[in-house]
Amino acid sequence: MDVDCRALVAERIRQRGPITVAEFMDLALYAPEVGYYARAARRSGRAGDFVTSVDVGAVFGALLAERFAGWWRAMGTGARGPARIDLVEAAAGNGRLTRDILDAAARRDPAFYQALAAHLVERSAPARAAHPGVLASHGPRLASSGDALPAGIDGIVFANELLDALPVHLVEMGAAGLSEVYVDLASGRLIDRPGPLSSPALAAYLADAGVTLGAGARAEINLAAVDWVSGVAARLRRGFLALVDYGYQAAELYSEARRQGTLATYHRHLVDAPDAGAPAGPAWLADPGSRDLTSHVDFTSVRRAAERAGLETVTVTSQTRFLLEILEGSPLVAELSAPDRLAERLALKTLLMPGGLGSTLTVLVFAKK
Numbered sequence: 555m556d557v558d559c560r561a562l563v564a565e566r567i568r569q570r571g572p573i574t575v576a577e578f579m580d581l582a583l584y585a586p587e588v589g590y591y592a593r594a595a596r597r598s599g600r601a602g603d604f605v606t607s608v609d610v611g612a613v614f615g616a617l618l619a620e621r622f623a624g625w626w627r628a629m630g631t632g633a634r635g636p637a638r639i640d641l642v643e644a645a646a647g648n649g650r651l652t653r654d655i656l657d658a659a660a661r662r663d664p665a666f667y668q669a670l671a672a673h674l675v676e677r678s679a680p681a682r683a684a685h686p687g688v689l690a691s692h693g694p695r696l697a698s699s700g701d702a703l704p705a706g707i708d709g710i711v712f713a714n715e716l717l718d719a720l721p722v723h724l725v726e727m728g729a730a731g732l733s734e735v736y737v738d739l740a741s742g743r744l745i746d747r748p749g750p751l752s753s754p755a756l757a758a759y760l761a762d763a764g765v766t767l768g769a770g771a772r773a774e775i776n777l778a779a780v781d782w783v784s785g786v787a788a789r790l791r792r793g794f795l796a797l798v799d800y801g802y803q804a805a806e807l808y809s810e811a812r813r814q815g816t817l818a819t820y821h822r823h824l825v826d827a828p829d830a831g832a833p834a835g836p837a838w839l840a841d842p843g844s845r846d847l848t849s850h851v852d853f854t855s856v857r858r859a860a861e862r863a864g865l866e867t868v869t870v871t872s873q874t875r876f877l878l879e880i881l882e883g884s885p886l887v888a889e890l891s892a893p894d895r896l897a898e899r900l901a902l903k904t905l906l907m908p909g910g911l912g913s914t915l916t917v918l919v920f921a922k923k
């Protein structure tokens with residue numbers, strides 16, 4: 555248990571009163587020095603708490619490189635893309651995925667590689683500190699590393715598992731209507747309790763999504779995801795936005811099947827799903843700062859935010875389909891069939907397999923032409 559982060563949360567509540575789940579999550583994950591992501595450069599992988607497609611192997615980056623090269627060509631004239639494009643990775647962690655993409659581009663498509671100006675955007679300070687080392691062999695390609703998106707972007711913005719890591723509000727449908735769940739202190743213990751909505755944007759969000767929660771149901775509202783997508787659209791002058799994340803369409807996410815919501819914790823590869831009402835309280839309240847907290851993304855609202863901000867939807871599809879389409883007709887297939895590439899073939903299988911990462915992850919692609 556991380557006493558410092560819990561003490562910070564308790565102090566905030568003593569000073570200001572009960573805090574929203576979004577504020578709790580923001581502290582638990584990102585409070586400088588004590589938040590879960592603020593304390594380490596890397597949280598995923600075998601030695602970490604969860605596995606992302608990046609951990610599976612460099613083949614994920616190689617496939618993205620191939621798709622991104624196609625988008626680069628589509629942005630140019632003839633067979634060549636523009637002389638320079640931005641390649642912006644948000645939630646870049648320690649920079650491994652951009653490195654894998656640049657490794658593959660350098661090997662397979664030097665013209666594309668030479669055109670790239672890579673920008674790594676990451677909120678965790680220790681992860682940012684790792685960028686120059688991880689990207690050492692691509693020094694001239696690394697244009698920036700920071701905690702905010704570049705101001706004007708011509709090119710490609712992408713993020714693997716960003717939106718599900720953003721702080722969410724938690725609401726509950728009570729007998730008297732919609733209320734918000736707050737984190738409070740009772741006899742020195744962190745507890746969850748209902749209170750008034752902290753913002754009219756929460757009710758407006760559900761109305762916009764055409765959702766009415768069932769009696770007693772809890773649901774997360776990710777206002778930060780919608781803001782983030784609108785922010786990218788405002789900065790993107792021309793190009794593509796690709797997002798890979800866990801989630802559902804609004805009708806499915808906010809259905810009776812998920813009446814406890816989806817806010818879950820990950821610790822050493824064990825998931826603790828919602829269990830509001832359990833004697834010990836919901837799992838997401840335990841040990842702030844020492845576990846990952848994540849909730850499923852509402853793709854309907856993300857797509858609506860993108861389109862309202864001037865982006866065009868290119869595709870919303872499973873990771874399996876997205877990667878298979880890249881593999882179709884790709885020289886990678888022949889390369890990977892070589893006897894010494896068994897490990898990469900197995901990694902590819904993990905990325906594609908139904909029931910695994912392939913079918914639980916969704917890829918959303920938007921464009922501004």
Ligand SMILES: C[S@@+](CC[C@H](N)C(=O)[O-])C[C@H]1O[C@@H](n2cnc3c(N)ncnc32)[C@H](O)[C@@H]1O
Pocket residue numbers: 591598606607608609644645646647675676677678681701713714715716719720
């Ligand atoms: C689940 S991890 C995914 C990391 C990496 N993309 C991967 O797939 O392994 C989420 C990451 O998003 C970062 N993050 C959260 N909010 C962010 C924001 N607003 N801008 C940039 N990075 C953010 C976190 O610090 C964390 O490193």
